[in-house]
Amino acid sequence: MKFAPNIITSFIDFPGHICSTIFMIGCNLSCVYCHNRELIASSDKPGLDEFDILNELIPRKGIFPAVNITGGEPTLQSGLVDFVLKLKLYGFAVKIDTNGYNPETIKELLDHKCLDYIAMDIKSGLDATHHPHLGDHYSSVNRVKDIRQSAYLISHSGIPYEFRTTVFPDVTPISEIRKICKDILQISESSQSEKKVKYCLQKGNEVPMTKKLGFLPPDEAFMKQAEAVFKEYPQLIDVVVR
Numbered sequence: 001m002k003f004a005p006n007i008i009t010s011f012i013d014f015p016g017h018i019c020s021t022i023f024m025i026g027c028n029l030s031c032v033y034c035h036n037r038e039l040i041a042s043s044d045k046p047g048l049d050e051f052d053i054l055n056e057l058i059p060r061k062g063i064f065p066a067v068n069i070t071g072g073e074p075t076l077q078s079g080l081v082d083f084v085l086k087l088k089l090y091g092f093a094v095k096i097d098t099n100g101y102n103p104e105t106i107k108e109l110l111d112h113k114c115l116d117y118i119a120m121d122i123k124s125g126l127d128a129t130h131h132p133h134l135g136d137h138y139s140s141v142n143r144v145k146d147i148r149q150s151a152y153l154i155s156h157s158g159i160p161y162e163f164r165t166t167v168f169p170d171v172t173p174i175s176e177i178r179k180i181c182k183d184i185l186q187i188s189e190s191s192q193s194e195k196k197v198k199y200c201l202q203k204g205n206e207v208p209m210t211k212k213l214g215f216l217p218p219d220e221a222f223m224k225q226a227e228a229v230f231k232e233y234p235q236l237i238d239v240v241v242r
């Protein structure tokens, strides 16, 4: 387990909580809009181990009794489930952010009932389309199957969750947002939950890579078009644009 040395206090990462956000090093994707690009490659990075990070978190617990685990991709790290169980033993509320690539680990976490919230990225429609701006692994043959499986597990888990998409028109055009809405609807529809599915569109912000590629963040006109798409799915998708 390898963590980035910085811990941030966040008022927005974990709905209903002020939390400590911790970052795990290493990701299997390479999204052009990634804000944590320095965390993607893991082998040559120094970082904190589990002992160090617990020593940082535990003294904060009185003021910040919630932890958001993000990355990088947390589910790539062996030991994640044990680490989350330890946080629960110390009394923390725990959320993870995931790109959905590892349904086995997500299932293990859900089976242990050790998460209080889970946020999963759905970066494109769940079909076999090649997406060059999300990294080589994104187009692997098992991608669709694994992400669908993770989304199914999460939407049927009974714990609070959200699906979300970071929007850059060159990566996620309106046609792709429509596909995502359909996929979320289809995957979640057999859920016993009475609640609507929470789906968040996050406006992408410029980072060095998008600047280099000439990709612009979505403007107001684009977001209005996206909102018009959501109106086609009012029955199940409770959309939050942020």
Ligand code: SF4
Pocket: 027, 028, 029, 030, 031, 033, 034, 035, 036, 037, 040, 071, 072, 073, 099
């Ligand atoms: S999945 Fe998340 S952490 Fe990984 S490259 Fe994409 S945005 Fe960055």
